[in-house]
Amino acid sequence: MNTTVTVALAIGASVVLVAAVALRLADRLGLPSLLLYLALGVVLGESGLGVQFEDVELTQTLGVAALVVILAEGGLTTRWADVRRAIGPGIALSTVGVAVSVAVTAAIAVWLLDLDWPFALLLGAVVSSTDAAAVFATLRRLPLPRRMVASLEVESGLNDAPVILLVVVLAERLTGGETTVWWLTLLEVLAELAGGAVIGVALGAGGAWLLRRSALPLAGLYPLATLALCVLAFASADLVHASGFVAVYLCGLVLGNAPLPHRSASVGFAEGMASLAQIGLFVLLGLLASPSRLLDALGPALLVGGALLLVARPVSVLVSLAPFRMPWPQMAFVSWAGLRGAVPIVLATFPIAAGVPRSTQVFDTVFVLVVVFTLVQGRSLPWVARRLGIAAPVAPREVQVEAAPLEELDAELMQLTVPEGSRLHGVYLPELRLPEDAAVVLIVREGRAFVPDATTRLMRGDQALLVAARRSRAEAERRLRAVSRAGRLATWRGETGSPTEAD
Template structure:
């Protein structure tokens, strides 16, 4: 067909109102975040409400395509998982990976069986449809949990389990829903061991593909395209999407490939880390806003009313039986205390993934299941309203909210390619033991030095005896060879104080004492040696350690 005669999906006359409505919706969603933070409600409820208001029950925008919803939903989930992996610190979830992994796999199976049994006996659904329903509502949502826990600090292990589980359980949930829906639609059946083996193989294959893409891309892309922070950020976000496409093409789990690739990339020493994180978070927000508004458009208030009672029944089975039993079976071997298990049970909020998965049965060819989307939609809204605002109260009642846990120190790295150096930005948190340490006591390796301290909005050029405080931001310039050692030293002092690793000499070269003396910093002792003295400060040990009263001076 000639280009001039090709039909247009949208005309210039339709473009203007489309952009007008789209930008107004986007700005409304951005402003709504402040209201969500103050009210304690997850932002997903506000975005869903905006979508419903734009649909049949409000402004009258008609949208009823389950196929398009599923395609756009999967696309949004890829970006959301990529953002989650790129912004997740492996150190924060390392000790929680094992229990979270079991909870995201074994726990999902338990939840599917319990909810399926409840749907069969209480709602009198056929076993095939009941199990599909159980699989659809089995996945939790991290954004819904952490949006209401910003002001409620939790133990690091508990936070890590919630964060890792919500990222791990999406791929198994998708595989189970697709398999059960295909069986219900086409009558294809097979032994359970074969289904389990297939799921394990797809997850393992996706993880391998994601790991390969993440590692290879993280090594090659900085060498090929690191001059522009904007282009580099686009390239980094494209790698998890590539992992999804390759894994799906290989008939493995694309979602687990996306998350694994992003997690590896997010924990490699990449340049332009602030730009990469900012771009990934922005794309994640756009994906969330678009997904929730789209799901709200697909819902019809007139249909939702009829699913109120069934949604409450299934939600109670999920909240009071399935989730606690899943947590008990999955994490008890890891010696998780019962009070933390109770919080994990209550914190299993559902979000976008179950609503997107509710479109799978209809697109798979199962007849007469249009009500499933409405039931899951109502369930997510009601139980998010019940669980979300009460999570801080539950944490306090269980004695978990009193645990004082904040970020001790944050580091960001910005490259200076032309100068052959990196700039480390250090944020000193409220629990960091960097506070009270003088600059010379950091004992940074040769090639790294503190060049600026920003305190209460005022920039200070530090002297060796400048005392660091909570809330300070430090700018450290380091050579590429010393950057990793400087980061390690900052983290060590933040966790162990000024005497951290005192028995070890700083990882500098043979001329470390001379280089340190040139900066007015006394080097640390070598193994088996007594502490040495520097040219400006005398003994390196702090005065109050040597027996003299501590001497505090304001920064110069």
């Protein structure tokens, strides 16, 4: 076997293992994991172990591929019940908010750094996109109002597309490429975003229909097929000059909220792949950085980052969210929680690949900005939430039902675990009032499996297997959710078992 391939595999495996251990260390220290991944790349690079890596185009290509996986995971793990009330604020932040942020950041850069307007607008566009990986990883661990968090998630999932289009247009202008009038460019951007949305939703809905009606020979193929559908959405949209980033996020959102076979396994696989993509992306970006140049970029990075955090972001949030009557403390938190991460650094490679003059200065400035302000913002978010009085009480976990198709029987095999705080605890099986063609066939309690009967009660921590005719699967799942929330008298209390909408 080729020795180079063997060494590359060994180095890659070692990096992943070290990064996994670093994630554990980051959690204990309260540090964002991306900082440790970037540091690992810098240590491996030219000023550390001496690995020479300067392939900007390869970094850009792999960065886009990693962002596709990260956005797919973000869509798959986002609950529609949370997002539906945050669609308006999220879209406003990812469109109007981006435009305001770019303009204000560029104006301050022209004033403080004496940059010309086209270059300042390019710099403002590169740093104005919030990072999906940072938002998903950080905010979902905090007890915050779900509508507010969902607004930030929708923003981070959708704002990459308009920002990338804007960076490409500005890079072409700075390199003397063909330019068009601003309103035609705006129409083109809107058309690409709309096209990506249509393709993403269509492929997500079609893929969910196909997976529900397919009995694949291996359970492990369902996670692969789910993630492949998301990647296909990106590629399909990009091939017809629509927004692939909008398509992949919305495709993941549709699939993640559909009653798919082996849904939990698919989500877990996507989370693992997204983690791998983050590790590879951040290490690669760390390799590309030149520490000898970063000190010179510290001053501009602090000025641009401070302008973005303290002026541009608050103004953009105010303009975007004022029509939605979001409480002032929540708007203040949204302003502070506009986390930057891999996306701005990847975007900073676009001008370099396009041959924009002084583009290396943009990359260095953005790299330092992301490191400094991720450290400042990421660690301060719990404190800011407490100071603003918006920390929400931790709600009981929702009961999760995992399903697998039984093709020849036209039935579904479902699995659930009775979570802490669930009112399923103590309920006799007949009191579940499941459809007549659905039944609990096995319970595992404290490691012991047994076949239940009419006198069996569900207990906290139980794992149960149910079999239901395919036509009754959705009704059975709704009934289980209803009893989990409101107990055996759920129907009398008006609980239907539909997905909840948090504030």
